[in-house]
Amino acid sequence: MKIYLILIILLFPPALFAQISISGRVLNQNDAKPIANASIFISNATTGSSTDAEGKFSLQNIKPGKYELVISAVGFETDTRPVNVSGTDVSLGDVRLFVKTNSLKEVVVTAKRDPNRQRNYELFKDEFLGSTPFAKDCEITNPQQLDLDYDYKTNILTASTFDALEIKNNALGYRLQYILKSFTLDFSNPANRSFSYAGSVFFKEMEGSPSQVKQWQKNRQLVYEGSQMHFLQALLNNKLDDEGFRVLRLPVNMARPTEATIISKINAFNILKDDDKKYRDSLAHWKKLYEMPRFQQKLSVFPLTANDLVRATKETGIFSLGCNLDALFITYNKYHRFPKNIPDKLSDPSNTDNTVLIFNEPEVQFDSNGSLINPDALVLDGVWLRPRIAGLLPLDYEPPKNEQLIATQKLLQSLSEKLSTYTADNVTEKAYLHLDKPYYAAGDTIYFKAYVTQGEQHLLSQMSGVLNVDLVGPNGETTRSMKLNLNDGLAWGDIAIPDSVKQGTYHLLAYTNYMRNTGSDHIFNKTVPVLNSPAAVGAIADTRHTPPTKPVNATSPARPKFDIQFFPEGGNLLVNTKAVIAVKAINSSGMGIKVKGIITDSKGKEIAGFTTGHAGLGSFTLNAEDNKVYTAMVNLPDGSSREFALPKAENKGYSIIVDNSDEKEIKITAKAGTDSPKDALLVAQAAGVVYYSSPIHANKPLTISNDKFPTGIVQYTLFSAAGEPINERLAFVKHNNNLKIGLLSQQQKYTPRQAVVIDVKAGDQSDEPVSGSFSMAVVDENKVPVNESAESTILSNLLLTSELKGYIEEPNYYFANNTTETRRELDLLMLTQGYRKFVWKQVLSGTHPANALKPQNGLQIAGYLKDLKDNPVANGKVRLMLRDKGTLILDTLADSKGYFVFDNLAFTDTVGVVLQGYKPNGGRDIKFILDNASTPVHLDHLSPDTAFTEAELAYLQTSKQFHTEQQRTGINSQVKMLKAVTVKAQKKAPELEFSQNKNGAGNADFIITSKQIENSGIRNLYLLLSSRVPFVEFTSGGEVYSRRATVGFQNDRMQMLVVLDGTAMPNSKGFNYLSQLYTDDIESVEVLNGTHLGAVYGPLAAGGVFVVTTKKAKKGVYEKYKPGTFSYRIPGFYKAREFYSPRYDAPNINKQNKDLRSTIYWNPNILTDAQGKASVSFFNADTPGNYLVIMEGIDGNGNIGRQQYRYKVE
Missing domain, CATH: 2.60.40 (Immunoglobulin-like)
Known part of the structure; x- marks a missing residue:
């Protein structure tokens, strides 16, 4: 909806009025008698007076300028006249008012006869008062003054008043007398209704208590910031950027005629349409032109300045605002966080910063006092459209000049700027992998798609072109490593799992070189259960939370260990302050457990109780008293009870209380200890961008609209008056504004091997179609039951787990179940997990180290x-x-x-x-x-290992049946991998034929051959040997030592010598030659651990020897070591295999083969078109059951989404 601006625009605040007066006398036009108590005021200001018994008035302290003077009295027509105030007093003489021809009594009687008056009044009030939160605090005290008329033929509501409307604005502390000259609300075009009004208004300060006055002043400041008044003042003072405004040109659509031309043509042909068909065709043509956008949607790149927008006219004190009929896209954000594009709907409540200013004429003129000369020249759309009367400030309003407040604002601005600098220098990259299913068995293949994003908006990364993907085994060894070529942040691949793989919980890692700057905690890490051991079949666990069974010492019966942690909200437990205390109960594996406990004080009195639920989380409230000790007595799952001490309550410190139970707004309350100052600063940031900052006083809540923040984790930090961070609290804001992905098949029930077509339609939160990149997996749920809550999804990863420290149990639980309970539990998670993005002290110091590792493009x-x-x-x-x-x-x-x-x-x-x-x-x-920068990362901590669930163990048998059938038919033969063996016999293996071992080929403590290396998935020889060779220490610094070697006199150790094809290769501190060799080149490795075999190589072999024979030596073409030359092989980008999906176009094709697939379909590269549509097709397997379709993806604007769909095969 658009509003046509016919109000007086507010500009310069008249700082101190000069000693100039406006005086006169008000008389009755009919009998020339004086009119007492007539109202005289300068429109849109707080300057006004009334006439005395003789009809005289005088307005004092008027600043020179051009004004509209309003003179009104009950029963008389209102007189408005321009008044020019220069350097001398102004005397108007006698002002004569005409008696009104209509009486108030007649109006009231007519109004009562209108059965729709109340409906029309509500329509009027909603538009006239506005749609800001302050509108509900505005009251029209004399609505009977309104004359309302709704024309049902044209769908237009009009309104006017006979006398001034009395409006009480309880939010801003003003009483308004508003003389409404005209009001029009046009519903003729429901898609784009228009609204205009004109009138004169007088402001009068309300009286209130000191606390009320302070709140009014604060509310006025809130209304002023980013308002039209604020903008114009910043514009004329040439401080647009300083005040937080950005103005971009929105070029006019040259293919569309001017608005005036189109309207005149439509009006003309509307009259002629009944005379001839050609006029009706012309009318349709011009209406079609009217529907064309007036402006291009492409914004100019460079912000406009005051010099680009304002010019002085020939008349002194008169200025022109314009941009060659181009519209102006105006954004206010005091943190200088400006959007790249125009919001789809400026009227949407989520648009909190943007306004479009449209010119109906080349320029709009105004004077230095803010009076518009040609007010019909402007049309508004966006934020400035909303305040209306509820957000109207008087012409003489001045922003507060409190020095302390100014200092506070400068400090908050400084905090924001430092964080912006830090964020710009440390752009966040995130990686996420979508897998075809949640768990695997020996012989399976892991199919995955990688999504790599950058920045707070999760745009597909343009920084890195290389993604590393590692599969880490249960003991932390890297079993497979590959590099993927990222194209616009996207890639996909696969990992074949050997049939001899060790059973356990594996970790699938994904990271760019740039992500390694912040350590292993910031890389993508997904636990992947891999089954193989036949012994595991009988060890069925009810849930994944059950710890694995381990051998027990008979002399010391094992007892599960439990830990109960307590987290006061906001960090500190303060004396005599009611506080929420979150509880986290975990077992020895770090998994949440359900416990029940009571809180007692020093005297043993029960104060509170709690029960933990999902992920072992719970809470209770406590009002801690001074010098009292509080204890939790907890009943544990094994039937025992234990006492845990609660944190001590302090008299000094702060805490932050966050109430986000309301989906529309958040209430923040700061609490201060009795010995701490009560004033502080609050800064709220998300993903390194400050979205809100304000002074805050202890025990006085701040209410913040949720719309100010994006979906995700918000960090609320309290700062002292000196700008030091003193406390923080995390909260999660959920807008449910993810991509809407529609999945639809032609039917809900299918037969085995029947073709399935699934149509995809993707849209944004406004249901506008989006082009995006998606991946889809289809699984047989009877074979692969999916616990949706435990899944790591694109939503839970990018919005939650990537922002928090530590292991998050069942992360998708908080997204799959949007209930009051899950929202409460998500808030408990915020209280118990650490924020991993940055530390404020590091940001404020400005000395954070530069990133040593740069993004790799290749x-x-x-x-x-x-x-x-x-x-x-x-x-x-x-x-x-x-x-x-x-x-x-x-x-x-x-x-x-x-x-x-x-x-x-x-x-x-x-x-x-x-x-x-x-x-x-x-x-x-x-x-x-x-450089070993490409070496796979080392995980400092593995996530909790858990027993396999019944569904996972059942899948092992299903998988075996599938692979047995695959082997029978020769499809997708399994990967083989043999274990390393210790050679005992003297018979020379074929792989040792070209060994140059001085002890004789095969005379070694340990041997690994090329057959045993094949398909290991490990390219680096150092990494392979570190996971296979016994009695050898591979240090994190890249050095290698034999545990059986002799230690020198000075207790120093020598690295093991590397002999490559008969040539001893030099080692040095922090380096071993093995790290330079790749397994693809290796024919055999013979390990000499002790001096009995290493002695033949002299003193350099005192630490042991690796005798390495390459395949080039086998072929007789190996180039002997030459100084200054180094040869090796290096893996390139991994080329993903295509997912095998059989076709059953003919009725009897492959009928003799059983199709026992668990992953029915995998497609990592689904692209939706401009209409948001795509379509995929595949064939069902032979097994009846419920089939689950899971689709995830992202669009070009960083919007993400996930959708599930089910159908049945019978």
Whole structure:
């Protein structure tokens, strides 16, 4: 809806009025008698008076300017006249008022006869008072003055008054006398109704208590900030940016005629339409033109300044505002967080900052006092449309000049700017993997799609082009590692699970090089149960929360360990302050448990009680007294009871109480200890962007609209007056504004092997179609039951778990069940989990270290050039040659530290690499130390390991049946992997034929051959050996030591020597040559742990020996080690395999084969078109049951969504 601006615009606040007066006398036009108690006021200001018994009046302290003077009296027509005030007093002489021809009594009688008056009055009031929260605090005390008329033919409501409306604004502390000259509400176009009004208004300050006056002043400031008045004042003072405004040009649509031309044509052809068909066709044509957008939706890039918008006219004190008929898109945000695009609907309540200013004429003129010369020239749409009378401030309103308040605002602005700087320097990348199913068995393949986003809006990342994906085993060993080529933040791949895989809880990791700056806690980490051991079949657990069974010491009976933690809301438990205390109860595996407890004081008196529920979370309230100790007596799941001490209550400190039980608004209350100052500052930020800040006083709640924040975690932080962070509280804001994904099949019931077509329709929260990228998995729920609450989804990951520290149990529980109870439990989660984004003290210091690792756009080969004494070779030359698929030669120079890098490489599969290094003088006596940045990350902590559920154990049998059938028919043969073996016999294995072991081939403590390495999924030899070789220590620093080696006299240890194809390779501190070798090149590795076999290699072998034989040595083409040359093989981008989905187009095709698939369909690359539509098709398996379709995805604006759909196969 649009509003045509016919009110007086408010501009310069008249600081101190000069000693100038306006005087005169008011008389009755009929008999020239004086009119007493007539009202005289300057329109839209608080300056006014009334006439005395002789009809005289005088307005004092008027600032020079151009005004509209309003003179009114009961029973008389209102007189309005312009008054020019210059440097001298103004005398108006006698002002004569005409008696009204209509009487109030007649109006009242007529109004009572209108049965629809109350309906019309409500329509009038809603539009006239506005739609801000303050509108409900406005009261029209004399509605009988209104003359309302609704024309049902035109659907237009009009209104006027005979005398001034009396309006009491209890929110701003003003009494208004409003003389309504005209009011029109046009419903003729329901999709775009229009509204206009005109009148004069006089403001009078209300009297109230000191606390009321203070609240009124605060509310006035809230109304002023970002208002039309604020904008115009900032504009004329050339402080748009300083005050938080951005103005962008919205270019006019040149294909559309002007508004005036279209309206005149429509009016003309409306009259002629009945005379001839051609006029009706012309009318339809011009109506079609009217529906065209007036402006292009593409905003200008550069903000406009006051010099671009305002110019002085020939008349002194008169200014023009315009932009060549282009509209102005005006945004206010004191934190300078501006949108990139125009909101779809400016009238939507979620639009809290944006207004479009439309010009019906080239310019609108106004004077220095804010009076519009041509008010019909403007049309508003957006935020400025809402305040109306409820948000109207007088012309002489001045923002507070309180020095303390100004200092506070500057401090809050400084906090916001520092966080903005930190966020800009530390853009967040997040990775999420959508898997085809939640658990797997030996021989399965994990299919996944990667979504990588950047920034607080979750836009698809344009920063990184490489994604690392690792599969980590139950003991923390990396069993598979690959690199994926990201294209606009998207990629997909697969991991084949060998049939000899170790059973347990695996971890699937996904991360970019840039994400490693913040450690392993910030990478994507999903637990993946993998089953294989036949012994596990009988060990059925009821839930995944049950800890795994472990051997028990007979002399010391095992007893489950439990931990109960208590978290006072806002961090501190304060004396004599009622507080919510969250409880988290976990078992020894870190999983939540249900317990019941009571709270007692020092005297043993029961004070409160609690029960934990989902994820072991619960809460109770406590009003702690000074010098009392509180204890929790908890009944544990094993039947025992234990006491736990509660945190001590303090007299000093702060806490934050957050009430977000209302979905529309949040109430924040600060609590201060008796020994702490009562004033503080509140800053609310989400994803590194400040969305709200304000001074806050202890025990005085602040109410904040939920619309101010995006969906996700909001961090509320209290700061002291000095700007030091003193407390924080997390809360989750949920708008339910995710993508709406519609999934529809042609029928609900199918037969085995029948073709299924699923139509997709994706839209945003406004049901507008979106183009996006999606992935879809279809599983047989009878074989793979899915616990929706336990799933890691695109919603739970990007909005919740990626923002919190620690393991989150069943994260999707809080999204799959949107109830009052789950919202309460989600709030308890906020109280018990730490925020992982940043620490305020680090932000405020401004000394946060720069990110050492930069985003990678392609594959990278990097390292250091060093001489044989381990000194860096500065400015050395490095040549790279890639072989196998043609030859690529690249050259680069090392820096002053000897560091070199070849970046933005792109190739698939594994290729041969030859590096040649030269000193600046051409010397070749140098070596390469390759950068290990591509080494898989090391997890500091594994998430809790749990027993397999009954459904997961049942799936093991289902999977075995499937793979048995696959092997029988020769489809998707399983991956084989043999265990490493210790060689006892003297017979030489074929893989050892070319070994140059000086003890004789095969004479070693431990041997691994190429057959045992095949399909391990581990490319780096160092990583492979670290997970296979016994009695050898592989340190986190990259060094390797034998636990059976002799320790030197100075208690020092020597690294194990690497002998490569008969040549001893140098090791150094923090480096071992094994890390430079890739398993694809290895024929065999012989491990010599003790001195009995290593002695033949001399003193360098005192720490043990790795005898490595390469495949090139086997072929007799291996190039012997040359100084300055280094050869190895490097894996490229992984090329994803296509999911095998059989077709049953013909009735008898593959009829002899059983189709026992559990994953029926997987498609990682579904793209919706401009209408938000897509369609997929596949064939059912042979097994009847319930089939579950899960689809996830993202659009170009960072909106995410997930949807489930079920159908039955009979």
